[in-house]
Amino acid sequence: MLNEELKAKITELLAAATFEEGGDPMATGWLNINVDAKDWLPLATQLRNDDTLFFNYLFCLTCIDWKTHLTMVYHLSSTRYRHNIVIKSKLDRNNPVIETVSHIWRTADFHEREVYEMFGVNFLNHPDLRLLILPDGWEGKNPMRKDFEDPVNMIKL
Amino acid sequence: MLEEVGTTTEGDLIINVGPQHPATHGVLHLVITLNGETIKKVEPHLGFIHRSIEKMCESLTYRQFIYVTSRMDYLSAHINNHACALCVEKGLQAEIPARAQVIRVLMDELTRIASHELWWGAMAMDLGAFTPFFHAFRERETINDIMEETCGARLTMNYMVPGGVMQDIHPNFQRRVKEFMQLYKRKIHEYDEMVTGNIIFQNRMKNVGYLSPEDAVSYGCSGPTARGSGVSCDIRKLYPYEVYSKLEFDEILETGGDSFARYMVRIREMQQSIRIIEQLIDNIPEGDFQAKTKAVLKLPKGEFYSRVETARGEFGVYIVSEGGTTPYRIKFRSPGFSNLSVLDHIARGSKLGDMVAMMGTLDLVIPDIDR
Numbered sequence: 369m370l371n372e373e374l375k376a377k378i379t380e381l382l383a384a385a386t387f388e389e390g391g392d393p394m395a396t397g398w399l400n401i402n403v404d405a406k407d408w409l410p411l412a413t414q415l416r417n418d419d420t421l422f423f424n425y426l427f428c429l430t431c432i433d434w435k436t437h438l439t440m441v442y443h444l445s446s447t448r449y450r451h452n453i454v455i456k457s458k459l460d461r462n463n464p465v466i467e468t469v470s471h472i473w474r475t476a477d478f479h480e481r482e483v484y485e486m487f488g489v490n491f492l493n494h495p496d497l498r499l500l501i502l503p504d505g506w507e508g509k510n511p512m513r514k515d516f517e518d519p520v521n522m523i524k525l
Numbered sequence: 526m527l528e529e530v531g532t533t534t535e536g537d538l539i540i541n542v543g544p545q546h547p548a549t550h551g552v553l554h555l556v557i558t559l560n561g562e563t564i565k566k567v568e569p570h571l572g573f574i575h576r577s578i579e580k581m582c583e584s585l586t587y588r589q590f591i592y593v594t595s596r597m598d599y600l601s602a603h604i605n606n607h608a609c610a611l612c613v614e615k616g617l618q619a620e621i622p623a624r625a626q627v628i629r630v631l632m633d634e635l636t637r638i639a640s641h642e643l644w645w646g647a648m649a650m651d652l653g654a655f656t657p658f659f660h661a662f663r664e665r666e667t668i669n670d671i672m673e674e675t676c677g678a679r680l681t682m683n684y685m686v687p688g689g690v691m692q693d694i695h696p697n698f699q700r701r702v703k704e705f706m707q708l709y710k711r712k713i714h715e716y717d718e719m720v721t722g723n724i725i726f727q728n729r730m731k732n733v734g735y736l737s738p739e740d741a742v743s744y745g746c747s748g749p750t751a752r753g754s755g756v757s758c759d760i761r762k763l764y765p766y767e768v769y770s771k772l773e774f775d776e777i778l779e780t781g782g783d784s785f786a787r788y789m790v791r792i793r794e795m796q797q798s799i800r801i802i803e804q805l806i807d808n809i810p811e812g813d814f815q816a817k818t819k820a821v822l823k824l825p826k827g828e829f830y831s832r833v834e835t836a837r838g839e840f841g842v843y844i845v846s847e848g849g850t851t852p853y854r855i856k857f858r859s860p861g862f863s864n865l866s867v868l869d870h871i872a873r874g875s876k877l878g879d880m881v882a883m884m885g886t887l888d889l890v891i892p893d894i895d896r
Contacts, residue, residue: 501571
């Protein structure tokens with residue numbers, strides 16, 4: 369599906385979704401969609417199960433710390449139609465909460481655990497939300513947040 | 526929490542494989558719940574070589590951060606560098622000279638052969654065959670020598686830079702690659718005679734570690750791991766970059782979904798890499814090896830994503846730029862991280878001894894997973 373068709377289809381599914389041409393449209397050409405955290409799970413279910421969308425491949429899941437808020441970023445692709453979209457969702461920096469999608473895309477299990485420890489995002493209903501990469505008993509701030517400072521190992525230019 | 530060796534309330538045995546274990550090819554810790562010899566659960570614990578490369582990159586410039594990425598998947602160092610260079614070039618909207626494009630693809634494919642060689646040797650060793658390791662390393666050594674001559678390094682090349690490649694190829698490059706191709710084409714049949722056709726090997730690989738196409742996609746598997754299940758996912762074919770769209774090569778698909786299918790994908794991929802190199806080695810265009818770029822690179826505000834096919838699967842670089850000389854946020858989508866997550870799924874219900882074979886066919890490189 370072309371971006372225009374995707375836009376129309378997703379507006380149909382979720383009227384509250386807003387669209388942006390993320391960065392340079394020439395660079396990726398992918399449709400960027402902003403959704404509310406509370407709308408994410410129902411939309412994700414439809415994106416995966418709708419026969420004309422069929423986004424079955426979540427190839428990248430990450431988070432960005434914008435100092436005022438966090439943004440969850442989901443890169444989705446379809447192995448049947450080969451179209452790609454990017455979903456973004458703003459989260460409150462002090463209490464970041466979003467529904468898990470690990471039951472829809474199994475790869476989200478590990479990726480969400482990584483975001484959980486690195487950014488402190490709490491994924492509701494995640495089956496196994498524990499530290500994955502950080503050592504056991506890690507205390508302190510989430511390392512990938514912008515205000516994290518490690519006095520010993522930090523690189524500064 | 527790290528479990529100690531012990532038994533659960535149901536009488537299952539919990540054992541630790543790693544962090545230091547020859548079969549994990551690196552510092553990976555697996556906590557395995559066993560019922561007799563049957564695996565009930567595999568739980569990977571990561572992070573033993575986590576260097577937080579993504580955080581590091583936030584304070585490195587667009588020229589500097591590429592060097593760090595060689596240290597992730599060190600067997601696909603060239604291809605990692607390539608992805609980063611592509612992503613920065615997208616931001617700069619730089620045109621890459623034809624010569625640089627061809628050199629890049631040549632290096633990528635040589636890397637792919639070298640990486641699959643190492644995988645093949647190590648994988649056979651996992652199953653108890655020691656000789657293949659030496660055969661694989663003999664050929665891989667030649668590739669490393671060719672790389673060393675042109676790039677100055679054998680493992681962490683850092684040869685691709687935004688705008689092209691760092692320096693021109695060595696005068697001996699073409700001759701030595703052609704010599705290697707001659708040698709390699711004679712040797713590659715030995716691999717099949719030595720390992721692939723071996724009945725013990727086949728019995729240990731066939732019908733073991735089955736991964737269905739749906740699960741492969743759902744778990745985010747890519748590269749030979751997914752193609753062994755018949756999922757078409759070769760980025761070189763689907764989203765071609767550089768000169769791949771003009772080349773003749775096949776995307777290797779196997780439909781078995783078991784360990785043997787994944788094994789066969791890699792074996793057949795090496796032959797496709799040879800095909801690509803043969804098409805290019807005599808056709809390196811004349812011209813510049815690097816486009817003219819500014820000394821200090823600044824990316825415009827925005828987001829850039831590039832995806833390439835490494836020896837292990839889809840590698841993605843996601844740069845969020847605020848317009849400065851360093852990335853605001855960078856994310857590396859490493860193939861190994863997703864491929865590892867499927868291990869628990871495919872290992873359940875099989876024997877402990879077979880798990881080593883399954884790990885071998887996932888082709889895990891631990892620094893790539895931990896980043």
